[in-house]
Amino acid sequence: MxxxxxxxxxxxxxxxxxxxxxxxxxxxxxxxxxxxxxxxxxxxxxxxxxxxxxxxxxxxxxxxxxxxxxxxxxxxxxxxxxxxxxxxxxxxxxxxxxxxxxxxxxxxxxxxxxxxxxxxxxxxxxxxxxxxxxxxxxxxxxxxxxxxxxxxxxxxxxxxxxxxxxxxxxxxxxxxxxxxxxxxxxxxxxxxxxxxxxxxxxxxxxxxxxxxxxxxxxxxxxxxxxxxxxxxxxSSGYLAEVDPDKCVKCGTCAEKCQFKAIGFNKESAFIREDRCMGCGVCTLSCSKDALRLRLAPEKGAPILVDEL
Structure with a gap:
């Protein structure tokens, strides 16, 4: 009406x-x-x-x-x-x-x-x-x-x-x-x-x-x-993780991270897991393929569209 x-x-x-x-x-x-x-x-x-x-x-x-x-x-x-x-x-x-x-x-x-x-x-x-x-x-x-x-x-x-x-x-x-x-x-x-x-x-x-x-x-x-x-x-239900053998400590990932979840030690970058929300922006920014996302059940379950 x-x-x-x-x-x-x-x-x-x-x-x-x-x-x-x-x-x-x-x-x-x-x-x-x-x-x-x-x-x-x-x-x-x-x-x-x-x-x-x-x-x-x-x-x-x-x-x-x-x-x-x-x-x-x-x-x-x-x-x-x-x-x-x-x-x-x-x-x-x-x-x-x-x-x-x-x-x-x-x-x-x-x-x-x-x-x-x-x-x-x-x-x-x-x-x-x-x-x-x-x-x-x-x-x-x-x-x-x-x-x-x-x-x-x-x-x-x-x-x-x-x-x-x-x-x-x-x-x-x-x-x-x-x-x-x-x-x-x-x-x-x-x-x-x-x-x-x-x-x-x-x-x-x-x-x-x-x-x-x-x-x-x-x-x-x-x-x-x-x-x-x-x-x-x-959280997305994921956490970023670093491959120290590939990381060259260029700092691009840390500049991109909106949650300030990435730091550096003598060997490579590392992830502050309490801050990481698993958005994956850092993985897209890494030219050395030194970052990836892994499932993190302790952070919650992800939205998996294929399973809906």
Missing amino acids: KIPFIRQSTIDYWNECRTHGLSLFDFIHGYVYSRWCFHYIGLAGDRGPWWRWLWAPLVFIIDKHSPFHPTEDNRTGDPNQKKPTWGDQYHGKPLPLEEATKLIRLDRPVNTELPEQVLPYTRCRDIVLNGNPRLVLLDCPCRAGMKNPCTPTEVCVLVGDPFAGFMLEHHPDKTREITREEALRIIRQEQARGHVSHAFFKDIALGRFYAICNCCSCCCGAMKAQRHGMNMLC
């Missing part, structure tokens, strides 16, 4: 929220998050009003004390499970290049109930890519919030409706529809610059994967929050 003064993408999002059992509060939160994303997300940057500095402590307070976070024992009956945190409801998972490009290439319907060991988050259970999903390129709200942002700024790839359509309709000057080939090119170019591809999830995004953002630690709000103890990112 057409409702005057309300855009079709808003109606589509409301219908999806009802189908997935989200509350009116969730719908309003999602609408504000998407409709005014350059204000909502851009507050983490260094441009804008003075009160943007309230952003970080406000997020921390919400993370610890929000009455809108249901307790795990209310949802599952298990009183031993902890209350969900901000990172459980909105978070990104770094992706190596191969897996990031597979998400874009996927051309068959996927509607899988993901077990906890694949994505260990209470609100993140479904990855839904219906057939040939719509791809929309968005100007990065984090970079838009910076006085001197990294470039290019068109680096956020939205995957699938209703989110792609919503953003295209509400931000026509900040978005454009793209092909899979262009999306893949953007991801490859960003990782070559040393930027990290994140698969982003959010509770109000129907609890599913909805975007691949290509992030730098100087602009990205989630990466800044991570540095200050708010777990908005989780």
